[in-house]
Amino acid sequence: MRSEGMLRSLLTAVLASALALAIASCNNNPYPDDDAKQKVLYTSFVDAPRTLDPAVAYTTASHAITGNVYDTLLEYHYLKRPFELIPGLAERIPEPEFLEDGRVRYRFQLREGILFQDDPSFELGGAGRSTRPVRAEDVAFELQRIADPAVNSPVFEPFSNIDGLADFRARLVTLREQEEGFTDLPLRVQYRRAGPVRGIRVADDRGLEILLAQPYPQILYWFSMPFTTPVPWEAVEYYDGEGDRSRFADHPVGSGPFRVVEYDKESRFVLEANPNWYGARHPEWSAPGATYPVEGEADDAAKGRLDPEYRGRALPFIERIEFRREKESIPRFNKFLQGYYDASGIVKESFDTVVVEDRLSPEMAERGISLEKTVAPAIYYMGFNMDDPVVGAAAGVRGRLLRQAMSLVVDSEEYARLFQNGRGVPSQSVVPPGIFGYDPDYENPFRKVDLDRARELMDEAGYRDGVDPETGKPLRLTFDTPDTSPQGQLRFQWFVNQWRKLGIDVQVDATNYNQFQEKVRNGAYQLFMWGWVADYPDPENFLFLLTTAMARSVSGGPNTANFQNEEFDALFEQMETAENGPDRAATIVQMREILERERPWIELFHPENYALFHSWLSNVKPAGISNPTLKYRDVDPGARRATREQWNRPVIWPAIVLGVLAVAVVVPGLVTYFRERQ
Amino acid sequence: MLAYVLRRLAYGVVVVFGVLLLLFVLFFAVTDPDDIARQSLGERVPQNVIEQWKQSHGYDRPLWPWQDWDDNQLFDHYAAMLSFDFGRRDSDDTLISERILKGMGPSLSLTVPLFVLGLLLGIPLALLVAFFRETYIDRLGVFVCVFAMSVSVLLYIVGAQYLIAKLLRWFPISGFDPDPSVVVRFLALPILVGVVSGFGGEVRFYRTIFVEEGSRDYVRTARAKGASEGRIMSLHVLRNALIPILTQVVLTIPFLFTGSLLLESFFGIPGLGSLTVDAIRGNDFSTLRTMVYIGALLFVVGQILTDLSYALVDPRVRLE
Numbered sequence: 001m002r003s004e005g006m007l008r009s010l011l012t013a014v015l016a017s018a019l020a021l022a023i024a025s026c027n028n029n030p031y032p033d034d035d036a037k038q039k040v041l042y043t044s045f046v047d048a049p050r051t052l053d054p055a056v057a058y059t060t061a062s063h064a065i066t067g068n069v070y071d072t073l074l075e076y077h078y079l080k081r082p083f084e085l086i087p088g089l090a091e092r093i094p095e096p097e098f099l100e101d102g103r104v105r106y107r108f109q110l111r112e113g114i115l116f117q118d119d120p121s122f123e124l125g126g127a128g129r130s131t132r133p134v135r136a137e138d139v140a141f142e143l144q145r146i147a148d149p150a151v152n153s154p155v156f157e158p159f160s161n162i163d164g165l166a167d168f169r170a171r172l173v174t175l176r177e178q179e180e181g182f183t184d185l186p187l188r189v190q191y192r193r194a195g196p197v198r199g200i201r202v203a204d205d206r207g208l209e210i211l212l213a214q215p216y217p218q219i220l221y222w223f224s225m226p227f228t229t230p231v232p233w234e235a236v237e238y239y240d241g242e243g244d245r246s247r248f249a250d251h252p253v254g255s256g257p258f259r260v261v262e263y264d265k266e267s268r269f270v271l272e273a274n275p276n277w278y279g280a281r282h283p284e285w286s287a288p289g290a291t292y293p294v295e296g297e298a299d300d301a302a303k304g305r306l307d308p309e310y311r312g313r314a315l316p317f318i319e320r321i322e323f324r325r326e327k328e329s330i331p332r333f334n335k336f337l338q339g340y341y342d343a344s345g346i347v348k349e350s351f352d353t354v355v356v357e358d359r360l361s362p363e364m365a366e367r368g369i370s371l372e373k374t375v376a377p378a379i380y381y382m383g384f385n386m387d388d389p390v391v392g393a394a395a396g397v398r399g400r401l402l403r404q405a406m407s408l409v410v411d412s413e414e415y416a417r418l419f420q421n422g423r424g425v426p427s428q429s430v431v432p433p434g435i436f437g438y439d440p441d442y443e444n445p446f447r448k449v450d451l452d453r454a455r456e457l458m459d460e461a462g463y464r465d466g467v468d469p470e471t472g473k474p475l476r477l478t479f480d481t482p483d484t485s486p487q488g489q490l491r492f493q494w495f496v497n498q499w500r501k502l503g504i505d506v507q508v509d510a511t512n513y514n515q516f517q518e519k520v521r522n523g524a525y526q527l528f529m530w531g532w533v534a535d536y537p538d539p540e541n542f543l544f545l546l547t548t549a550m551a552r553s554v555s556g557g558p559n560t561a562n563f564q565n566e567e568f569d570a571l572f573e574q575m576e577t578a579e580n581g582p583d584r585a586a587t588i589v590q591m592r593e594i595l596e597r598e599r600p601w602i603e604l605f606h607p608e609n610y611a612l613f614h615s616w617l618s619n620v621k622p623a624g625i626s627n628p629t630l631k632y633r634d635v636d637p638g639a640r641r642a643t644r645e646q647w648n649r650p651v652i653w654p655a656i657v658l659g660v661l662a663v664a665v666v667v668p669g670l671v672t673y674f675r676e677r678q
Numbered sequence: 679m680l681a682y683v684l685r686r687l688a689y690g691v692v693v694v695f696g697v698l699l700l701l702f703v704l705f706f707a708v709t710d711p712d713d714i715a716r717q718s719l720g721e722r723v724p725q726n727v728i729e730q731w732k733q734s735h736g737y738d739r740p741l742w743p744w745q746d747w748d749d750n751q752l753f754d755h756y757a758a759m760l761s762f763d764f765g766r767r768d769s770d771d772t773l774i775s776e777r778i779l780k781g782m783g784p785s786l787s788l789t790v791p792l793f794v795l796g797l798l799l800g801i802p803l804a805l806l807v808a809f810f811r812e813t814y815i816d817r818l819g820v821f822v823c824v825f826a827m828s829v830s831v832l833l834y835i836v837g838a839q840y841l842i843a844k845l846l847r848w849f850p851i852s853g854f855d856p857d858p859s860v861v862v863r864f865l866a867l868p869i870l871v872g873v874v875s876g877f878g879g880e881v882r883f884y885r886t887i888f889v890e891e892g893s894r895d896y897v898r899t900a901r902a903k904g905a906s907e908g909r910i911m912s913l914h915v916l917r918n919a920l921i922p923i924l925t926q927v928v929l930t931i932p933f934l935f936t937g938s939l940l941l942e943s944f945f946g947i948p949g950l951g952s953l954t955v956d957a958i959r960g961n962d963f964s965t966l967r968t969m970v971y972i973g974a975l976l977f978v979v980g981q982i983l984t985d986l987s988y989a990l991v992d993p994r995v996r997l998e
Contacts, residue, residue, distance in 0.1 A: 028843050030850035050718055050770045059720050152730050154723040266948030267854060324853060328944050331852040334844055514710040651845040669815040
């Protein structure tokens with residue numbers, strides 16, 4: 001009996017301990033405990049990138065990885081705005097050399113002794129080899145990959161300016177079509193057979209010459225993007241998706257500050273600091289791309305981005321970056337509020353509790369969260385089809401007055417407030433803030449709301465009270481859009497209501513994307529809404545959208561407004577190749593004046609990104625364009641751990657309330673039942 | 679019985695063919711191959727890149743046999759599915775078969791406990807409610823069940839994430855780690871939500887069966903002979919109510935493999951339900967058709983298994 005009692009007591013004690021242990025170990029921390037001591041940056045992704053092949057990857061999601069794994073010859077200064085190029089893998093920024101035959105040469109010199117990350121693919125180059133030096137021919141190889149139709153790179157067009165690259169592409173196609181067994185050859189052999197490319201010359205292991213058929217100074221910006229990173233042929237050949245080997249598109253092998261150590265598209269990616277990175281191996285070089293900047297913009301010091309603790313220090317500061325998949329926005333945001341993500345955007349459901357009167361709410365500020373607003377190098381606009389006989393150039397002065405009048409009633413600020421939570425800077429011109437040529441003092445006379453002036457212009461155009469004299473009815477226009485969503489319809493109806501103030505009857509014709517494209521191809525559209533995000537921070541990347549050469553009806557280019565103006569084109573040619581300076585600024589002003597008058601676009605707004613950061617994350621400056629920013633960031637794991645513990649203490653009263661409620665409901669039932677039974 | 683099974687299999691083939699045709703027609707009625715390409719490549723890529731993508735994925739060919747009898751997408755669609763050559767995902771060119779094999783583990787680790795717990799809780803609760811029939815507990819039970827059935831699963835998910843992960847902080851809001859030592863922490867909340875959101879319907883269904891069974895003559899006879907209520911319910915009623923329960927249970931088993939669309943999506947579990955949601959959102963036709971095809975096959979198999987199980991548990995049933 002006694003031993004039975006002891007056994008029961010022991011069992012009870014064990015069970016109670018197990019229960020206590022289980023309750024104690026219950027917590028909402030999704031990470032292993034060891035992580036709390038390390039410099040790990042936690043961030044999230046919604047959908048995995050389709051590809052990490054640097055020649056193909058063209059989305060923000062993919063550049064978040066490739067931009068930090070693949071180093072580039074040049075990069076942007078982390079803090080300075082407008083953006084400024086600095087040397088990356090290249091020792092210096094090459095100066096253009098203008099040749100007598102009109103071609104332009106750029107000579108890149110790679111730093112000495114740069115290594116790729118360790119990877120098994122390098123065994124292809126020699127047994128036991130785990131890495132090798134980066135050579136100029138690796139950049140040349142990547143440029144050839146961009147031209148290779150089988151790679152299907154979306155950026156061949158800007159590189160087609162490299163002398164002979166288009167011919168190389170054509171030769172490659174011919175050889176693949178005509179020579180049996182050619183496609184079975186290793187890629188580098190195929191390229192060798194189809195080459196050489198006149199405009200790409202590998203001088204030696206470190207010297208690379210790029211020869212452009214005509215001046216295109218913006219080519220240097222492309223050398224700051226992952227498209228032009230050195231790529232080892234071994235990795236491309238080895239990671240062919242056969243057997244146990246993954247595809248090169250899922251297995252990046254670069255020479256950047258981080259390397260991918262885990263890549264599960266459905267669940268998580270893990271990046272670790274690359275010990276082979278030149279910044280880690282040669283901190284004594286104090287190379288611009290491997291050292292925290294010592295100078296920046298006026299507000300950088302105030303925002304703690306020029307802390308003496310970091311200035312001039314070797315990068316990177318973070319040991320590991322964890323990307324966790326979060327498909328739904330609410331759990332993602334809640335985890336940020338619990339301290340399990342270091343940074344976050346703002347979900348629309350919580351916008352009003354996070355941002356109050358365009359500032360961070362006191363509740364968020366109290367938690368040490370900071371709000372960083374960045375105007376994206378982008379623009380949203382309403383376009384007129386200038387080939388249209390009513391709203392376009394063919395309507396002459398009458399059409400121009402109509403466009404001016406319509407521009408005067410669209411209130412961008414109200415639009416941004418209603419549909420963007422106020423996240424947008426009303427546009428006055430095509431060039432957004434942060435880009436050379438942007439003038440903060442410029443006020444476009446047709447981009448302020450002036451209903452009286454708009455009505456006068458309608459009168460001058462012969463549309464008194466919006467009535468078309470030919471029909472005696474309100475002028476009827478069509479607004480074509482590929483957005484059929486209910487939210488889109490609300491937005492478009494807002495525009496319709498603005499133009500109704502002038503008596504114009506605008507009909508929204510929402511179709512699917514392909515039907516819309518068909519209408520654009522056939523020129524059967526009048527008004528449309530579109531946007532553009534810069535590839536690189538140069539006014540050329542915006543103003544080219546309105547050149548004749550890019551007109552949709554001329555070349556199928558992105559000038560969907562089909563704006564064609566000889567004076568504008570001539571000024572664009574001057575501006576395109578000019579150095580940033582007063583002359584270039586003056587040319588941009590002249591171009592702006594033409595657009596102001598002709599109104600092929602109603603400039604709406606430059607989108608603004610709002611991002612939230614916890615206090616333990618330092619040196620955050622969103623870029624808005626592709627730039628390896630993670631190497632500059634730092635986390636304080638001690639502060640994070642303490643704050644997480646403080647923020648995640650259980651609140652147990654809801655459980656007690658629920659328990660009491662359950663008892664209150666069930667007990668009367670039991671009492672009633674047993675009473676009835678008696 | 680063999681003839682019956684063969685006949686059901688033949689019906690199944692017709693169903694699967696019909697499902698595949700319906701999927702193809704509906705998908706391409708609302709989606710153009712350009713949309714599939716654009717979803718995969720992004721909005722900014724030039725048209726020539728889209729055309730090349732379509733060519734390399736076979737979406738540049740005619741859709742229908744009457745456009746080109748020898749080379750059309752519909753016949754290829756059938757050929758690929760019937761030969762179980764699922765190919766690569768439109769979204770990222772990875773092998774669909776690999777992704778399915780990889781996703782099956784997380785899906786089963788969610789759905790199997792959900793299924794077992796659902797039965798272990800649902801059947802006793804239904805028995806209990808039926809045992810207390812026509813009393814306060816029965817009425818309360820029915821009310822709670824109807825209420826639980828009426829609430830959207832989304833509300834359960836958001837409510838549980840708020841209450842258990844945000845306030846009580848017992849489990850992570852979302853996430854998944856296949857490591858056996860921690861996987862329970864990530865699965866506990868979705869399993870709890872799954873059990874709670876499903877128990878209303880299950881308990882009510884089982885209760886109806888038990889109450890119906892409890893009113894039969896043999897039960898009355900057992901009562902007249904003095905058998906206790908507990909013995910009647912657990913020994914007689916439960917055993918005889920097994921047939922309709924089995925229908926429900928056997929039909930559910932095949933779908934354990936396809937995972938849970940909502941739970942996996944909201945709790946970040948990289949299973950097959952999540953894969954299906956991704957395919958729907960991303961216009962990924964090759965993945966979607968595979969998941970629908972597998973779903974149709976499992977449905978047919980489930981139906982046949984249900985019929986067979988009838989015959990096994992009830993000697994009165996003859997499959998002819």
